[in-house]
Amino acid sequence: MHQSILTYGEFVTYIRENVEAVLNEDREAEVVLTEVEKNNGVMSEIMTIRQERENFAPVFYMRDIYEQYLRGISPDDLAEQMVSICRQQEADSLSVNGAWFEHFENVREHIILKAVNYERNSRQLTDCPFIKALDLAVTFRVLVEEEQSRIGTVLVSNEMMKWWHVSETDLYKTAAANMQRLWKDVLEPIQDMVHEMAEGPMAEAYDAFLEERPETGTMPLYVLTNEIRLNGASVLFYTDCLKRFASDIGRDFFVLPSSIHEVLLLPVMDEMSAWDLRQIVGTMNHQVVSDEEVLSDHVYRYLHKCNKLIIAA
Template structure:
């Protein structure tokens, strides 16, 4: 079985020969592409008149190589990849026909990613840092199920004439309109976290039943990129007032966070549960942070409550300095 570098060269050499005739004249463009929480080797299928604001099919060689290792069938892997790319090309054409950059201000929304884990991706995306996280922006094509959207790059932002400040203010309004925030009581999640931490189901449920502290999930009605809802002051302050307490915020994923009153719990112990949840239950692309945040209801501030050394989300235990939450990138 060939190694990864050789496999990448073979794909580059042979993939286009397996494409349908309708894609004659297209070419493969290789680069390193930042995805949430990881950077991957990518081949993009682009036409001769490649334009910067268009979508083009992309295949991630790291993922294709994993499939090749499972099957051991090089030709089958190449043919399946070509089939996927051809279909993705037709889908990209459909999406491109629906992108209207003139109406972009009404379609910009925001989500949260981990700053340190996504330094490379953030290098070409307008963003705004908040503690150890960053707000990024997406252009929504369709709010159906599934939601279709594309990330806003620096290049796209320039083409639609919006700076980071304008993107932020548009996104705050649009995100609430497209994806209304929600706060719901949550109990079973903590039981699953205890089970993933090594407890038996019976013991985990006993501990879950013994927890008298109310637990709430903050997300949105679509349960997609809902962790950003924790930044809405009225949402988190309303929950704190309802519970009569400051709150610890536990990032369960990019899609939701969990809020618990601060009395009787230690943030460091909560951070340990968050890390176990990330590493055992959450896909890398959906992990948000290994830290815990505290909402001070008197000061109406949301800040990091922990500074544990395990800041990376991919299992590489490197440490980084905390951000101050005030930096912006344009």
């Protein structure tokens, strides 16, 4: 039992020693700490746990786990959760290995989309296929694990594209269809979602939005995401998703990219300025949204008459 607050370094050492000790009771396990580049160029320390005869090694982002500790979850409970994830993956993970990825038919139904900021990820994009859309890049990943609050994916690389002999356009069509099959789009009034997530980033973002423009409290503002609310901004690229909303409201609407996990939809009204909305998005990105989860500083507008999404400001 820990009476004083562990530093990040002390916490990581404690977790590493405990996870390794428990897993080594069953079979040899190696716990490795490395730094990786995540979305938007953010560097993060990960703990990779490699076990004998396992094709995939669970990866844990230690800063995220340390945040859970600071919120009151004990190191022992967190270590136990990590061990449980390792054992669950051993029992349930796909029976795949490196060679499995070499054949497109194996991965076809597991390819998904992820929308990221093009400029902030320019370095990583040199190593993988993507489709440029507005100021975003639509990247591709292979889904290898799915649980209630997390998914495990592998980034589709240029090397994989050489194996598969498919075009980026075909890959996009496949991934978009898979996304709509796996996780349908969800559209809710923001008040409903904020009520469900009273202390989360979405609530903070909405508070910041109201602080900048109090009059928007009476405007019809909607949250668009997916069923699992992970990488939900990718629903922008679902077939007819935006078109359906435009048809329902009978007018253009603004799209505010609040994070990689969701976007906000705001029907256009006469008194609105796209540049004012862009300032609000910028405020949210700098004050509320983590660097890793920023999608864009721009505001988009969906044109109802021509069914097209453009950068408005």
